[in-house]
Amino acid sequence: MRLWIAIHLPQLPLEVFCPRWSTDQGTVVLEQERVIALSAAAYEAGVRRGLRRGGAIMLAPHTQFQQRSLPLEAEALQATALALLQFTPQLAEAEEATLLLDVGASLRLFGGIRALCHRVAQSVRALGFTGTLSCAPTARGAWMLARSNAGRALTMASLERRLDSLPPGLLPPARAYLDWLEGIGCLTIGQLRRLPRPGLQRRCGRALLDMLDDAHGARPEMHQWLAAPASFHAKLELFDRVENAEALLFGAHRLVLQLTGWLSAHQLAVERIQLLLEHERGRVAGPPTVVEIMLAEPTWKDTHLVRLLKERLAKLALPAPVIGLCLEAPQVQPMAPPSESLFPEPGGSKEDWQRLLELLAARLGADNVLQAAPNADYRPEHANSWVSIQTKIRPAEARAQLPSDIGSLPRPTWLLPKPIALMMRDHRPYYGSPLRIRSTGERIESGWWGAMQTRDYFMAQGEDNAHYWLFKERDSGATEPETRWYLHGLFG
Structure with missing residues (x-):
């Protein structure tokens, strides 16, 4: 079954400068001295889209004004796309800040389309963005439903019914001919499709017909899939000086979500991550504070990593205010998904036990959670030592440390x-x-x-x-x- 999810980010210019988790006193984004995006506080002050800068300053003098930055918007869209790679490797970027996900092969893994849509929307919210989500059997159809917030369609019949009621101005090739279409009484896409195709092509061009055919499944769609970088290095500039380490968890969660998508795209699991807290630059610049997380068992899930970062940040005293975050994954290995047992062990799996130990180490300190390590010594008092839980002890290495003939006679626990x-x-x-x-x-x-x-x-x-x-x-x-x-x- 071919099914697509489309995510349209209509508030992307605003949320690049004013994320939802920040304290907003009023933010307005300008392009060519006109308002193109505004926050709720600015709207309550009377600012509207299309208003000039001078009028917005008169209505809301204490509002923060930002110039639109296309590179920052592209960076935010790329960060969102990288995080969504955890759901499918076939992800493409479409027009007008929209992402297309081919999820037909992922439905069974994530429990169906409803559960998958919920997880995608939840990831977008965790990144700090507001998105309009839709799904359809065709990529262009999902794009049109998401752009118009027209709901979801799981079959071609329901998709055609929803598309027929949408305005033709939704299609970029038709926007230059809206006055002509309105003059002949063509107010919906359904009416546009019933026009003679040869005449419509001569008047509006082939691009309009191709987009209609793509949306209705009459033409094969071609996409350029997003390729994840070879190594992971994600940065986030904060919007204010942060002096409390716990307040950094929101930004760290956004970086971890990008790491999760990158790991899934490359089929890798991470063993060690480093969160760099960048301080002031210039003459008073200092080295970044490094928060390192060592994992006993490699993982590619964001929930466990965020929990460990939360414990570490809660105990961290910042030497200086933080203005940026950087996340790195210097130690990874191929992903090895756990096999489901017919009769699972009571009390959780081995991975659950390792996550508990890692959480205790993050909360109590690595030197306060110890594990037994064998030594190559026949004497019982010296045959074992206690080391940190973060010290890697491979089973094969542990057996190699023991004398070859030990264990033939019973020894007590x-x-x-x-x-x-x-x-x-x-x-x-x-x-x-x-x-x-x-x-x-x-x-x-x-x-x-x-x-x-x-x-x-x-x-x-x-x-x-x-x-x-x-x-x-x-x-x-x-x-x-x-x-x-x-x-x-x-x-x-």
């Missing part, structure tokens, strides 16, 4: 901080009750470079059926060595 000397009763070690040896011995002779150990370890069982890990020391220098037993660990 819990070791005592210090071995406990046991008394002897009836020639047996005693710990609450006489202990019976239940395994063969594991001899350890190691540590000649430091703390030398010569021990024989055994698993023992008490009368309460509890299992203990004992060892007896061997004094090779004594003529009649005395048997001394110690409790070193407990079995679960």
Whole structure:
């Protein structure tokens, strides 16, 4: 099924200068000294589109006036397109600040067209823009519905009904002939299609007929798909000096959404990101503050990254006001989507557990959340060390660190901080009750470079059926060595 989603950004010139999350005291965008976009506060003061600059200043003297910047608008549109690449790799830019997404192959992945449209609209809002969304079986049809805010159409029949009621001025090639069309009583696209095609082509040109054919599926459409850059580097200039780190989360979320689209386009997952907080430039310029996020498990989802950034920014004290943000992804790897198990593990998946650990590390500090790391040592006290949760320990590397013959005999999960000397009763070690040896011995002779150990370890069982890990020391220098037993660990 071929289905297109069109996103038209009608307020793009205004929102480039006045994002929805900012505190707006009144903003007006000018082009050739005339108002082309204005905020709600300026509208309440009496400013209207097409008004000259002098009249707008008289009505709203405290309003902020900005000149239209086409490069900034193009940059904002490119940022939106990059973020929407997470939904489909086939995304094209159309006329008049509109993006076209071929989502026919993405419907099942995102749960249908309604859920997909909701997620697309939610992403556009998170970027700080207001968009008009529509969908149709053809790209030009979706573009026309989005430009006129005429709803959605899932079949060709419903699309034709909606298009027939739209005004012909919606089509760019027809705008130069609106007076002639109105003079002959052609006020809708449906009436325009019923005109004789040869005469319409001679009067208005071939471009008008091609656009009508594209919208109604009578001609194959050709598009130039947006290509994501080879590496990710996104910047955002703030609209004011920000002195509170938590207030930067809105801009950071916008950059993370672009990162999500870039990762999906290249089928990659990120292991480490860097958020650079840029301070004042010029003579008092200082180095940017770096907020680095290390991930135990690579991800390509924005929700987890935003949660980690929120925790880090909440604890950050800014050395100077921030005027810009920059997000980089220096460490990525190929995406490996998790396989769905027929019988999922209770309590969440492995990825959920890793996200919890990463959230704790961001909240408590990486040095306060530790994990066990094996060491190449036979001595139980030295066979394990505790390192930060952000330290990468690959399973293969962990097994390689262990001696080859370790693990052939049982070892307990819990070791005592210090071995406990046991008394002897009836020639047996005693710990609450006489202990019976239940395994063969594991001899350890190691540590000649430091703390030398010569021990024989055994698993023992008490009368309460509890299992203990004992060892007896061997004094090779004594003529009649005395048997001394110690409790070193407990079995679960």
